[in-house]
Amino acid sequence: MFVEMSKELAKEKGIRGGERVVVKSARGEVDAKAIVTDRFKPFKIAGQTVHQVGIPWHYGWVTPPDGGDSANLLTPTIGDANTMIPESKAFMVNVEKKGGK
Amino acid sequence: MEEKVMLVDVSKCTACRACQVACKQWNKLPALKTQQDGTHQNPPDLNWATWNLIRFTELPMKDGGMKWLFRRDACLHCTDPGCQRACPVPGCITKTAEGAVVIDQNLCIGCKMCVNSCPFEVPRINSETNKAYKCTLCWDRISRGLIPACAKACAMGTITFGNKDDMIGRAYARAKALGGDATVYGDKFVNGTHVMYVLPEKVRMYERMVANPSIPISLILWKDVLKPLSVLAIGATLVGTFFHYIIKGPKRPEEGGNEHG
Numbered sequence: 001m002f003v004e005m006s007k008e009l010a011k012e013k014g015i016r017g018g019e020r021v022v023v024k025s026a027r028g029e030v031d032a033k034a035i036v037t038d039r040f041k042p043f044k045i046a047g048q049t050v051h052q053v054g055i056p057w058h059y060g061w062v063t064p065p066d067g068g069d070s071a072n073l074l075t076p077t078i079g080d081a082n083t084m085i086p087e088s089k090a091f092m093v094n095v096e097k098k099g100g101k
Numbered sequence: 102m103e104e105k106v107m108l109v110d111v112s113k114c115t116a117c118r119a120c121q122v123a124c125k126q127w128n129k130l131p132a133l134k135t136q137q138d139g140t141h142q143n144p145p146d147l148n149w150a151t152w153n154l155i156r157f158t159e160l161p162m163k164d165g166g167m168k169w170l171f172r173r174d175a176c177l178h179c180t181d182p183g184c185q186r187a188c189p190v191p192g193c194i195t196k197t198a199e200g201a202v203v204i205d206q207n208l209c210i211g212c213k214m215c216v217n218s219c220p221f222e223v224p225r226i227n228s229e230t231n232k233a234y235k236c237t238l239c240w241d242r243i244s245r246g247l248i249p250a251c252a253k254a255c256a257m258g259t260i261t262f263g264n265k266d267d268m269i270g271r272a273y274a275r276a277k278a279l280g281g282d283a284t285v286y287g288d289k290f291v292n293g294t295h296v297m298y299v300l301p302e303k304v305r306m307y308e309r310m311v312a313n314p315s316i317p318i319s320l321i322l323w324k325d326v327l328k329p330l331s332v333l334a335i336g337a338t339l340v341g342t343f344f345h346y347i348i349k350g351p352k353r354p355e356e357g358g359n360e361h362g
Contacts, residue, residue, distance in 0.1 A: 002137060017139045018137065018139060033137050035137070035139055035140070036139070037139075037140075037159060038159055038161050038167055039159065039167055039169060
């Protein structure tokens with residue numbers, strides 16, 4: 001499981017590429033490896049800096065055994081009635097270095 | 102069978118990696134434990150069980166923008182293969198009529214000369230079996246009229262396969278249509294290769310792409326100069342010894358006994 005983030009956000013949070021971080025939302029949290037990249041850039045929205053991060057769905061619980069949990073732990077618990085696929089894949093999260101700052 | 106060329110039109114690649122998976126599936130290659138290297142590239146490098154790898158290169162641009170480049174990295178199947186020149190086992194590395202360069206692991210002795218001699222740094226050793234492995238251009242498929250597994254799996258039309266002259270023509274037409282820095286890579290180096298690229302950006306922008314590949318000069322000096330001269334020298338020594346014996350006869354103790362009286 002990995003989380004991609006901008007260099008600016010990584011600097012702000014003291015995160016280096018490859019470090020273990022925790023991605024937390026109001027619903028739950030997921031461990032992930034940080035990928036710091038130039039492909040994400042902070043937005044300036046209504047005068048505020050807004051950061052975007054990206055996570056894949058998950059790597060499974062069986063293979064590899066240390067793959068990581070599902071992104072669905074973070075998503076709003078509203079989804080398709082049959083599959084529970086979340087209605088939205090965009091939501092607010094916090095990203096912190098594992099073990100606190 | 103005519104000479105074939107695989108064309109990799111990098112401008113169409115979306116890095117879906119169906120080609121990487123298809124190669125593993127067709128050749129029954131195992132998945133190896135890997136590690137995250139900060140990009141989407143996986144595994145980080147070619148290895149004995151990964152013969153085809155999509156390399157990701159992130160290039161920040163001066164204007165603050167970003168180029169994310171993908172390219173397929175695998176054996177280029179040279180017309181004049183450095184690996185074949187270097188291999189000490191006759192028949193271990195062979196070239197098929199279509200142009201595929203194939204290593205026979207049954208004959209491979211694991212000397213690693215092919216690894217050192219490849220201008221593109223392609224062959225990889227399995228440290229457990231001590232054998233060299235690389236892409237085979239699916240010679241088992243192409244010799245039966247099929248296209249390589251990666252070409253078959255590619256949904257974008259990035260990897261195409263056909264007769265040499267046809268593909269070279271298409272490559273140049275595509276490079277011209279793309280314009281800008283677009284070039285064709287592969288028809289000029291090492292007497293041409295059977296895997297060619299259409300590169301929309303300059304060669305040096307792609308990770309681990311060799312700008313001026315050539316067979317190492319040490320290999321040429323060894324195989325084309327030193328080896329024939331050495332064989333000649335050994336032969337001349339044997340012939341010389343034979344004639345010396347015939348002309349001068351065997352060495353005898355001094356006549357006349359002038360040493361011990």
